[in-house]
Structure formats: C-alpha cells, structure tokens
Amino acid sequence: MLTSGMELRQTHPLVAAVAVCAIAIAPFCAAQSAPPAAPPSILDRLNAMLDGGKSAWTPEQLATMERLRDAAMKDTYALTELRHLTDNIGPRLSGSPQAQQAVEYVAGEMRALGAEVTLEKAMVPHWVRGAETAELTAWQGQTPGTTQKIVLTALGGSVATPAEGITAPVVVVDDWQQLRALPAGAVKGKILLFNHAFDKELAAQGNGLQAYVGGVVYRGAGPIAAASLGAVAVLVRSVGGADFRLPHTGMTQYAPSVPKIPAAAVTAEDAELLKNLTGQGPVTMHLTLTPQTFPDAQSYNVIADWKGTEHPEQVVVVSGHLDSWDLGTGAIDDGAGVVVAMQVIHSLKELGIHPKRTVRFIAWMSEEEGSEGAAAYMAEHKDVMVNHIGAVESDLGADHPTGIYYSGKPELGVWLRPLSQVLNPIGAEVLENTPETGEDIEGLTRGGVPSFAPIQDSRYYFNYHHTAADTFDKVDPKHLDENATVMTVLAYALADSVETAPR
Ligand SMILES: [Zn+2]
Numbered sequence: 001m002l003t004s005g006m007e008l009r010q011t012h013p014l015v016a017a018v019a020v021c022a023i024a025i026a027p028f029c030a031a032q033s034a035p036p037a038a039p040p041s042i043l044d045r046l047n048a049m050l051d052g053g054k055s056a057w058t059p060e061q062l063a064t065m066e067r068l069r070d071a072a073m074k075d076t077y078a079l080t081e082l083r084h085l086t087d088n089i090g091p092r093l094s095g096s097p098q099a100q101q102a103v104e105y106v107a108g109e110m111r112a113l114g115a116e117v118t119l120e121k122a123m124v125p126h127w128v129r130g131a132e133t134a135e136l137t138a139w140q141g142q143t144p145g146t147t148q149k150i151v152l153t154a155l156g157g158s159v160a161t162p163a164e165g166i167t168a169p170v171v172v173v174d175d176w177q178q179l180r181a182l183p184a185g186a187v188k189g190k191i192l193l194f195n196h197a198f199d200k201e202l203a204a205q206g207n208g209l210q211a212y213v214g215g216v217v218y219r220g221a222g223p224i225a226a227a228s229l230g231a232v233a234v235l236v237r238s239v240g241g242a243d244f245r246l247p248h249t250g251m252t253q254y255a256p257s258v259p260k261i262p263a264a265a266v267t268a269e270d271a272e273l274l275k276n277l278t279g280q281g282p283v284t285m286h287l288t289l290t291p292q293t294f295p296d297a298q299s300y301n302v303i304a305d306w307k308g309t310e311h312p313e314q315v316v317v318v319s320g321h322l323d324s325w326d327l328g329t330g331a332i333d334d335g336a337g338v339v340v341a342m343q344v345i346h347s348l349k350e351l352g353i354h355p356k357r358t359v360r361f362i363a364w365m366s367e368e369e370g371s372e373g374a375a376a377y378m379a380e381h382k383d384v385m386v387n388h389i390g391a392v393e394s395d396l397g398a399d400h401p402t403g404i405y406y407s408g409k410p411e412l413g414v415w416l417r418p419l420s421q422v423l424n425p426i427g428a429e430v431l432e433n434t435p436e437t438g439e440d441i442e443g444l445t446r447g448g449v450p451s452f453a454p455i456q457d458s459r460y461y462f463n464y465h466h467t468a469a470d471t472f473d474k475v476d477p478k479h480l481d482e483n484a485t486v487m488t489v490l491a492y493a494l495a496d497s498v499e500t501a502p503r
Pocket of ligand 1 (some may be wrong): 319333334
C-alpha cells in the first residue's frame with residue numbers, strides 16, 4: 001500500500017482561477033438585463049476543464065454530493081453508534097458473546113433506518129485470552145530474593161504454557177539475519193525474543209502502515225521460525241509506536257509441520273530491557289500464558305441494503321469490520337470503520353436519497369483472526385461479482401482523511417476527479433492509486449471490483465492499535481465525521497453515476 005504518488009494533491013489551478021472569476025463577475029452578470037442563454041454552471045465549466053467535458057455525474061448529482069457532504073459533516077450518528085459499540089458493548093473478540101451482541105445491535109440499527117437486513121453465516125475462530133504473566137528470575141545484578149516483572153500479552157491464537165508456566169533462558173535477536181547467525185542449538189530449549197523496533201520516524205512521516213508491515217512479519221512468522229529451532233516459547237517486540245509500556249496483541253501463525261509454542265508480545269520497553277540484560281549475561285524468565293482455543297463458532301456478517309431504484313441488483317459496498325481485539329474496546333480498530341459505513345445509510349435516509357444502485361452496508365466478522373467473514377461473503381457471492389460496482393472499506397482508524405485510495409484501473413483516478421473537488425472543502429481531495437484498499441474487500445478487489453478506502457492520517461493509529469488504549473476517547477468527532485463524509489459521498493457517487501466506475 002502507499003506505493004504511488006498523489007494524483008491531485010491540491011485544487012487544480014484552473015479550478016482556482018474559475019472560482020476567482022466567478023466571484024469577480026457575479027455582480028456584473030446579475031446586472032445584465034437579458035442574458036442570451038443560461039450560462040454554464042461553475043460545475044460544468046470545472047468538469048470541462050478537468051475532464052474534457054466528460055463527467056460521470058450531472059450538475060444535479062454533484063449538487064446532491066455537496067448536500068450529502070454538508071449533512072454528513074454535521075451528523076452525530078456515527079459518533080453515537082461508536083460510543084454504544086465501545087462503551088456499552090465493549091470488546092468484540094471473534095466468537096465472543098459481545099461480538100454476537102454487536103451483530104444483533106447493528107442489524108437492529110440498520111433495520112430501524114429502513115434498510116433490508118440479512119445476517120450471513122460465517123464460522124469463526126473462538127480463542128479466549130487467559131492469564132498472561134512473566135517475570136525474570138535470574139539476571140546479571142539481580143538483588144537476591146527478587147524477580148523483575150515483564151509486561152506482555154498473548155498473541156491471538158497462541159497455545160498455552162502449562163498452568164504453572166515455563167522457566168527458561170532468554171535469547172534476543174533483532175531480526176532474521178541475527179537469528180541465522182546464531183550457532184547451532186543456541187535457541188534450543190530457550191525463550192526467543194524477536195526485538196524488531198517499530199519504525200517511529202516512518203510513522204511520523206505519515207507512513208504508519210509501512211512501519212507496521214515492517215514489523216508484523218515477526219509477529220506472524222516468529223513462532224514457526226522459533227519452534228523450528230527448538231525454542232520452547234517465542235516473544236516479539238510489540239508492533240506499535242507509543243512509549244507507555246503497552247503491549248500490542250495481534251494474530252500469529254503456526255505451521256502443521258512445526259510444534260506450536262506459546263507466543264506473546266512484550267512492550268517496547270521490556271524488549272529493550274531484555275536486550276540490555278542478555279547482553280550482560282544469562283537471563284532466565286518464568287512465563288505463564290493460559291489462553292484457550294475452542295471449536296470454531298457460528299457468527300455473522302451484518303448486511304444491510306439500501307435498495308437501488310433502477311438497478312437494485314447492482315451493489316456498492318460500504319464497510320468496516322465489527323470484530324475487535326479484546327484488550328481495548330475496538331474504537332479505532334475498527335468500530336470507527338463500521339460506524340462511518342453505518343452513517344452512509346443514515347445520511348441517505350435523512351436526505352431521502354435513493355440512488356439508482358443498491359448501497360450495501362457490511363459489518364465484516366473476524367477480520368482480526370483471519371477474515372473468515374470476508375471469505376464467507378466471497379464464497380456466497382462469487383457468481384455475482386460483476387454486480388459489485390464498487391467496494392469501500394475503512395480500517396485504518398478515524399483520523400483526518402486527506403482523500404481516497406483507489407484500486408483498479410488507472411482511469412479511476414480521472415473518473416474520481418469531480419468527486420475530489422466536492423471533498424476539497426473538508427481537505428479530502430487527494431486521489432491515490434494503491435494495490436490494496438482493505439483486508440475484507442481484498443477478494444472483491446482481486447475479482448476486478450473497483451475498490452476504495454479513505455486515506456487516513458496514520459501517524460498516531462499504531463500507537464493504540466491492538467492495545468488496551470484503543471478506546472472511544474481516541475476518536476476525534478470532527479475527524480470521524482470527515483471519514484463518514486468521504487464514504488458517504490463516494491458511495492452515492494458510485495451508486496448513482498451515469499456510467500459505472502471503470503473496471
Ligand atoms: Zn482492523
């Protein structure tokens with residue numbers, strides 16, 4: 001993701017010129033007694049300059065987008081829904097009672113708006129966190145009779161240690177190269193820590209997702225690499241950017257041919273401590289993790305259709321994932337994505353707008369533990385891929401959006417330009433091509449469906465991501481409305497355009 005340059009970062013100079021002219025000549029024009037014919041609207045002229053006169057929308061439709069934009073920016077619906085999902089229902093771990101409660105709640109809210117609601121079944125993982133403690137029992141300079149606490153959290157899907165825990169020496173490597181350079185047998189019977197530091201400078205420059213991708217490979221593949229060398233447990237340095245001794249959980253992976261060993265994320269601070277102490281001499285840790293994995297549970301994607309008036313069989317998907325990790329209450333990941341998609345339906349209802357095509361809200365289930373909900377949707381709808389006109393997902397938090405990511409044909413960037421001008425007043429006019437827009441809509445993207453996501457400010461997202469601090473207060477109401485606005489205007493544009501989006 002985030003591979004290409006920005007196509008339309010700022011207001012087109014010609015557009016700015018027209019805007020200035022329009023203001024300057026307006027009083028003069030009004031004073032003319034009999035203009036020969038209705039002059040072209042500013043939108044007509046703007047489209048003519050930007051797109052050679054071609055636009056997928058009529059001036060009336062562009063005006064409707066402006067109405068939707070202005071209404072969405074004032075709407076408190078998404079914020080109210082997010083507060084309920086997070087504060088009242090709470091964490092929504094796949095297979096949990098709260099996840100089921102969230103399914104029923106969101107379905108009820110969508111029915112109340114008059115949407116046609118379907119619950120589509122998906123079998124999802126049912127993993128439950130247990131005790132998770134660790135302390136050092138021997139290290140250089142230890143005060144006799146003491147231990148030292150290590151702050152960590154089990155990775156999703158991890159197997160347990162024995163109830164009484166395990167005690168073993170700790171080995172620290174920064175990366176794969178250091179692991180490969182260890183002498184044979186160096187990891188056997190040990191607890192191996194992957195101490196890969198999150199690239200905070202990359203994140204601070206707005207490339208949070210790239211910083212995340214750089215570290216998450218150790219979280220995913222660490223247990224397989226460690227177990228294949230005979231380790232008895234694996235630790236990874238948390239993949240995140242904050243300095244508040246918060247561990248970041250997330251899914252890990254096992255391979256059938258390799259023993260499953262307990263896996264946890266330590267805080268960045270504890271990773272540094274372990275690196276320092278293991279550099280001084282032997283370090284021994286006592287580690288206890290008691291998660292349980294139950295048989296897969298039946299759960300649901302919530303689907304709510306705002307039916308199209310001319311082509312109800314053609315759908316535009318707006319979505320976020322309803323499940324969350326269990327440490328926080330899943331506000332930025334991804335309650336925010338769900339509620340901005342809910343607000344699309346709310347805005348259409350409030351303004352009495354019924355586009356030609358169906359706008360389909362989807363709250364995906366179990367994105368965090370393997371995207372089982374998305375896989376079930378693809379299996380169910382694979383034969384009607386051609387009827388999916390576009391798909392939007394928000395799953396990178398709720399901070400200020402600077403525009404729209406799109407995935408598909410390059411022509412999409414040109415097609416979206418009039419829309420970009422509608423979003424210019426809220427600072428969301430950038431159009432950027434990307435290979436990947438969202439985990440849950442990846443199957444649709446691969447199936448040739450044009451897909452989209454808000455370009456969210458990712459500088460702070462990974463400070464809270466998958467931690468106990470992912471809570472309602474982290475969401476700025478204005479930024480949430482901006483995200484809802486981007487999704488609402490985009491959904492309407494896709495669902496009502498004269499010609500469908502290029503694919
Ligand atoms: Zn997410």
